[in-house]
Amino acid sequence: MKENRVAQNNEILNNRAQFERIPHYNVEKLSYTKIQPPPI
Template identity: 75%
Template sequence: MKENRLAQNKEILHKTWKFQRISHYNFEKLSYTKIQPPPI
């Protein structure tokens, strides 16, 4: 029972970490496009 809970916590941690990585990447991309306007 305890091991199962630990596995769930690990999964949740991994998911939040993945989400943070993705949001951070999107934020970097957004700021980058803001700094460098695309050539028309």
């Protein structure tokens, strides 16, 4: 039972880490496209 609880906690932490990483990636992508000059 104890091991199962630890596995669940690890899953939750991994999901949260992925979720927090996605917005940063989107912000970087958006600012990158803004900096680039528009295609001719």
